[in-house]
Amino acid sequence: MTMPTTRYARSGGVNIAYQVVGTGPFDLLWVPGWVSNLEMSWEVPEYARFLTRLASFSRLILFDKRGTGLSDAVPIENLPDLDQRMDDVRAVLEAAGSTTAAILGASEGGNLSILFAATYPERVRALVLAATFVKRVWSPDYPWAPTPEEREQERVMLEREWSGDMGLADLAPGAVGDPALMRRIATFFRRRASPGAAVALNRMNTEIDTRSLLPALTAPTLVLCRRDDHGVSAEESRWIADQIPHARYVELPGDDHLPWLGDVDGLLDEVEVFLTGVRRGPDPDRRLATVLFTDIVGSTEKAAELGDRAWHELLEKHNAVVRRELDRFGGLEVDTAGDGFFATFDGPARAVRCACAVAEAVRALGLATRAGVHTGEVELVDGTVRGIAVHIGARIAAEAGPGEVLTSSTVKDLVAGSGLRFRERGAAQLKGVPGTWQNYLVEP
Incomplete structure (x- = not known):
């Protein structure tokens, strides 16, 4: 799925960024925790x-809270309260033309969801709370929350480590063994808010207490928690569910606090069946992959110059070189058409290095290739690889010049720390692909 258009709703003189994606039979508002960035999310x-799966069964409405992401910045000393x-939220729903919606809130976003559902019950058809707390500082009658001292230590750590891993091991313990994923998550958080805003919002969240609203909720409610979540305990989540009339509680295996990491399909299966009554499950033939497209620059002219026999012999040498490099870097050849190759990789850095190696190797044959690399979700159907990520990769390759390897911004971000160097090529309209795409040239 390509990035949807970002629009703005006016709320009390502040611009709130929002997006709408999907054409499902009901509206679903996603309320993220703490900080967010709409466009970086994609x-x-x-x-x-995670978002694509939600949009597959709903008309999904996304937004950045004021002071974060693409919404207007606000003074740190005057951050917005829940009201x-x-x-x-109301302004976004009205701008999106939504009169009633299901709401899915995670972590701190659950508190905002609770307040909205209690205040505007006529506008909320269902409520889902994932890894949600309703109080963020310890008290004898709420023993699961951190102590004031622990919260202060967390703020000190955030301010000190916002340029590093910012304590993400607690939010995403399942990613600890994957340095590239941890860097990706950390970059995502930094683009969501400044360090000052992140710390100030953390301090504001410490003051949240929505316990008194729980008995007033009337919408059908699902409370989800991963059993070993480091941020919200299962006992805490069970208590929350017990306070909400007729709420359903589901405890899932896992320890990731962020709902879009870990066993995402298991969590979304519960969300989908609760909201639609159908347990469809994920598409078993979809997976994340890096696609590589290469072809020979000026092949028609070269073939005319050499003649059919000589050109065929040269093309066979070229193909042998490409296949050698694919084998060397762990690529899987998907298709060969004329003088072009389409291959997939399980890692973007290997795909980029393979493309560079091909470009270097074919120079000895008097040829120049161009290549495009993109990472995204693909579909496996009867042995073929399909999906918008495939089209994007092919279109990026078409933008490359002789000897060039172009990548999407997704690939550039995923290979951070690999030693690969990039130069911004600029935004481009890719034929047949909605939106504008930022391309990067791999430097030698």
Whole structure:
């Protein structure tokens, strides 16, 4: 799925960024936790897959809370409270033409969802709370929350580590063994908010207490929690569900606090069946992959110059070189058409290095190739590889010049720390692909 258009709703003189994606039979508002960035969300494959699944059975409405992401910045000393953010939600729903919606709130976003559902019950058809807390500082009657001292230590750590891993091991313990994924998540968080805003919002969240609203909720409610979540305990989630009339509680295996990491399909299966009554499950033939397209520049002219026999012999040498490099870097040849190759990789850095190696090797044959690399979700159908990611990769390759390897911004972000160097090529309209795409040239 390509990035949807970002629009703006006015709320009390502030611009609130929002997007609408999907054409499902009901509206679903996604309320993220803490901080967010609409457009960056689609550039993180794991998050994009989460949102795409939600949009597959709903008309999904997304927004950035004021002070974060693409919404207007606000003074750190004057951050919005839950009431103001509730007004922002109402403004977004009205701008999106939504009169009633299901709401899915995660972590701190669950509190905003609770407040909106309790205040405007006529506008909420269902409520889903994932990894949600309703109080964020310890008290004898709420023993699951961190102590004030622990919250202060967390703020000190955030301010000190916002340029590093910012304590993500607690939010995404399943990613600890994957340095590239951890860097990707950290970059995502930095683009969501400044360090000052992140710390100030953390301080504001410490003051949240929506316990008194739970008995007033009337919408059908699902409470989800992963059993070993480091941020919200299962006991805490069960208590929350017990306070909500007729709420359903589902405890899932796992320890990732971020709902778009870990066993995402297991969590979304529960969301989908609760909201639609159908347990469809994920498409078993969809997966994340890096696609590589290469072809020979000026092949028609070269063939005319050499004649059929000589050209065929040269083409066979070219194909042997490409296949050698695919084998060397772990690529899987999907298709060969004329003088072009389409291959997939399980890692973007290997795909980029393979493309560079091909470009270098064919120079000895008097040839120049162009290549395009993109990472996204693909469909496997009867042994073929399909999907919008395939079209994007092919279109990026078509933008490359002789000897060039072009990549999408997704690939550039995924290979951070690999030693590969890039130069911004600029935004391009890719034929047949909606939106504008930022391409990057791989430097030698």
